[in-house]
Amino acid sequence: MPSNTAAWLTAAKAHPLEVKSAPYTFPHENEIVIKNGAVAINPVDWMKQDDGGLLFSWIKFPFVLGTDCAGEVVDVGRAVTRFKAGDRVVGHANGIEQKFNNSAYSAFQNYTVLLDHMVSPIPSTMSYESAAVLPLGLSTAACGLFQEDQLALQYPSVPPPKPTGKTLLVWGGATSVGSNAIQLAGAAGYEVITTASPMNFDYVKRLGACEVFDYNSKTVVEDLIRAFKNKTIAGAMSIGPGAADACHDILNKCKGDKFLAMATYPLPSPPPQTFVLPRTAFHFVSWNIINWFKSKARGIRTKFIFGSTLIDNGVGKVVYVDFLPTALAEGAYIAAPDPHVVGKGLEYIQAGFDLQKKGMSAKKVVVSL
Numbered sequence: 111m112p113s114n115t116a117a118w119l120t121a122a123k124a125h126p127l128e129v130k131s132a133p134y135t136f137p138h139e140n141e142i143v144i145k146n147g148a149v150a151i152n153p154v155d156w157m158k159q160d161d162g163g164l165l166f167s168w169i170k171f172p173f174v175l176g177t178d179c180a181g182e183v184v185d186v187g188r189a190v191t192r193f194k195a196g197d198r199v200v201g202h203a204n205g206i207e208q209k210f211n212n213s214a215y216s217a218f219q220n221y222t223v224l225l226d227h228m229v230s231p232i233p234s235t236m237s238y239e240s241a242a243v244l245p246l247g248l249s250t251a252a253c254g255l256f257q258e259d260q261l262a263l264q265y266p267s268v269p270p271p272k273p274t275g276k277t278l279l280v281w282g283g284a285t286s287v288g289s290n291a292i293q294l295a296g297a298a299g300y301e302v303i304t305t306a307s308p309m310n311f312d313y314v315k316r317l318g319a320c321e322v323f324d325y326n327s328k329t330v331v332e333d334l335i336r337a338f339k340n341k342t343i344a345g346a347m348s349i350g351p352g353a354a355d356a357c358h359d360i361l362n363k364c365k366g367d368k369f370l371a372m373a374t375y376p377l378p379s380p381p382p383q384t385f386v387l388p389r390t391a392f393h394f395v396s397w398n399i400i401n402w403f404k405s406k407a408r409g410i411r412t413k414f415i416f417g418s419t420l421i422d423n424g425v426g427k428v429v430y431v432d433f434l435p436t437a438l439a440e441g442a443y444i445a446a447p448d449p450h451v452v453g454k455g456l457e458y459i460q461a462g463f464d465l466q467k468k469g470m471s472a473k474k475v476v477v478s479l
């Protein structure tokens with residue numbers, strides 16, 4: 111049995127993560143184990159380290175975090191036919207989800223157990239560092255776009271289906287979630303209008319956005335309302351602080367599907383770097399009350415996205431089994447944003463958290479293993 115090592119969060123708010131041995135876990139029948147070649151950091155990782163218990167409250171310490179990993183298959187469960195030892199893959203790790211609540215299924219260690227249908231093979235030319243940027247951004251975008259209880263867009267395919275004639279608003283196109291939302295929506299036959307800082311205009315256009323607006327401009331909401339004037343909106347996905355209220359105002363003036371899928375919960379701006387429970391709870395309750403009345407009056411439906419709900423509802427298979435392998439193999443999907451590698455070894459994961467927390471522009475913080 112291989113010996114495993116993990117970057118452990120040993121207690122609430124413990125800093126730094128502690129690198130020490132971890133059990134090696136064998137896969138159940140629909141699972142595989144991979145030896146990680148690279149892992150990526152998401153805001154939820156440092157938020158969980160900082161918050162002390164509000165997020166994923168079922169987690170007991172010590173615990174291993176991490177959702178994004180890429181590496182080589184070392185073991186497969188009895189029912190797995192898609193993979194064999196030696197295959198190069200990328201996968202969404204689910205250890206923090208309540209249903210799993212198990213460090214063996216998390217990314218920040220040498221060996222991770224993954225669900226067969228939440229894993230895709232990657233081309234031989236793609237590095238693990240490039241592939242590791244995908245999982246949570248891709249999954250969150252897919253939950254918001256394709257789930258029946260969210261925007262319920264038609265599924266992506268390679269080549270894309272006939273254009274639907276509808277246009278999606280993605281607020282925050284240079285985020286990891288936004289980079290994937292733009293590409294997935296394009297692959298599903300939707301035109302995309304997005305927002306980003308001017309330095310990322312070319313970046314989001316390369317991903318497939320047809321128009322892009324600076325979210326820091328004072329006139330951005332009016333500019334977007336004008337851009338949608340002769341279009342049928344397919345709904346909106348709000349990503350980033352302030353995005354939900356702006357998208358609400360835009361949807362109010364558009365014709366089409368008035369649905370807002372929210373990746374970022376509308377917290378006070380500037381966003382708190384740590385969760386301050388009374389302030390966050392007060393904002394949560396008051397925003398919901400105001401939003402309920404505003405949405406009723408405007409005929410807009412809103413829903414928060416949980417980037418892991420696709421595991422159980424069929425969208426996970428659509429993305430990781432049916433779409434991504436072909437899209438990557440044919441060069442029809444870009445693993446974006448580009449990785450920013452902070453170092454090699456589990457010891458660098460804490461440095462990755464600290465860097466991600468300071469904020470990155472169109473880059474994903476990655477650690478090589």
Ligand SMILES: NC(=O)c1ccc[n+]([C@@H]2O[C@H](COP(=O)([O-])OP(=O)(O)OC[C@H]3O[C@@H](n4cnc5c(N)ncnc54)[C@H](OP(=O)(O)O)[C@@H]3O)[C@@H](O)[C@H]2O)c1
Pocket residue numbers: 152153154246247250281282283284285286287288305306307308310325349350351352353372373374375414415416417418470471472473
């Ligand atoms: N609900 C879920 O399950 C879920 C899952 C993953 C992430 N999220 C949330 O989604 C958000 C993005 O996460 P991520 O990992 O994709 O982030 P990320 O890749 O770290 O995002 C960095 C980008 O954010 C953009 N940005 C910053 N402030 C913005 C604003 N006010 N409006 C639009 N864009 C803004 C910047 O764009 P420019 O450089 O162009 O300025 C920057 O490039 C976070 O709030 C995160 O907590 C939610």
